[in-house]
Amino acid sequence: MTKAGIVTVAGKPNAGKSTTLNRIVGQKLSITSDKPQSTRDRVVGIRSTADAQMVILDTPGLLDPSYALQAAMRQTAVAALKDADVIVYLADGRTGPPPSLQEAAGLESPPKAPVITVINKTDLLTPADRAELEAACPDALMLSALTGDGIDALLVNVEAKLPESPFLYPEDDVSTQSVRFFTSELIRETALEQLEQEVPYSVACEIEELREERNPVYIRAVIYVERDSQKRILIGDKGRRIRDIGAAARVKIESLIGARVYLDLWVKVLQNWRRDANALRRFGYSSQNR
Numbered sequence: 001m002t003k004a005g006i007v008t009v010a011g012k013p014n015a016g017k018s019t020t021l022n023r024i025v026g027q028k029l030s031i032t033s034d035k036p037q038s039t040r041d042r043v044v045g046i047r048s049t050a051d052a053q054m055v056i057l058d059t060p061g062l063l064d065p066s067y068a069l070q071a072a073m074r075q076t077a078v079a080a081l082k083d084a085d086v087i088v089y090l091a092d093g094r095t096g097p098p099p100s101l102q103e104a105a106g107l108e109s110p111p112k113a114p115v116i117t118v119i120n121k122t123d124l125l126t127p128a129d130r131a132e133l134e135a136a137c138p139d140a141l142m143l144s145a146l147t148g149d150g151i152d153a154l155l156v157n158v159e160a161k162l163p164e165s166p167f168l169y170p171e172d173d174v175s176t177q178s179v180r181f182f183t184s185e186l187i188r189e190t191a192l193e194q195l196e197q198e199v200p201y202s203v204a205c206e207i208e209e210l211r212e213e214r215n216p217v218y219i220r221a222v223i224y225v226e227r228d229s230q231k232r233i234l235i236g237d238k239g240r241r242i243r244d245i246g247a248a249a250r251v252k253i254e255s256l257i258g259a260r261v262y263l264d265l266w267v268k269v270l271q272n273w274r275r276d277a278n279a280l281r282r283f284g285y286s287s288q289n290r
């Protein structure tokens, strides 16, 4: 009998959820960034071995909803907790012993699925800090998602908690998300990498056209920002910044799809889109249309 189930990776922004997911799947699927909130949707990665399959949900940061985008993100994260068969609760070890997931996420009741608490970024801890954390949280697993130290123990633990079940997806799938989705995430990630404070959360990306049958593959994408001043920042002096973003994003997309790409990249303003329910739906950030 095989085992299979949904594994939700949860935790505060910047805890290392996306890095852990990529490690588990063994491939870059979810965008990582040192700016919080880089994962705005549930990215599904799949790990299949001979007798077990993990379908992995990445969650956006469990934040206090203070404006429309964050409220939609939080709903998405809470829904991913409800769907889980196993929850991997990740915390940054540098901030000391973590609160329970229920407390951290402000849940009324504890999640139904078993929770594996994982203390991440052990590569940044002194041996003394590590020993202190191990004593304070005896049930937690120690991990460095960055170096991979501790990942095998985590996988063994997750697999032990999966329900007996046939595989949920074909065994050679690594993701159920479309090329279109990952392409837009890679462009957004690249823009975030090259931008200063403040602008990042105003950046959304929409793929207007994607023609995989062409050589090179043709992609027309629009980066949306909220104000003219942000558009000027993104375009940069003589268009230099948007050209740099486009060039770097193109390389990443080419390695994702394994083909040459022509990326036709534009910047447009959609006034205050983060406070606009229609715009949130259009960019896929609302959980209602799922």
Ligand code: GDP
Residues within 6 Å of the ligand: 011, 012, 013, 014, 015, 016, 017, 018, 019, 020, 031, 032, 033, 034, 036, 037, 038, 039, 120, 121, 122, 123, 124, 143, 144, 145, 146, 147
């Ligand atoms: P998320 O917001 O929880 O998805 O976090 P990310 O996976 O995007 O990681 C946030 C930042 O922490 C990135 O700069 C990662 O490279 C970094 N990071 C993640 N895991 C580790 C780790 O184990 N060690 C170190 N040193 N950095 C890490």
Ligand code: MG
Residues within 6 Å of the ligand: 017, 018, 019, 030, 031, 032, 033, 038, 039, 058
């Ligand atoms: Mg993330």
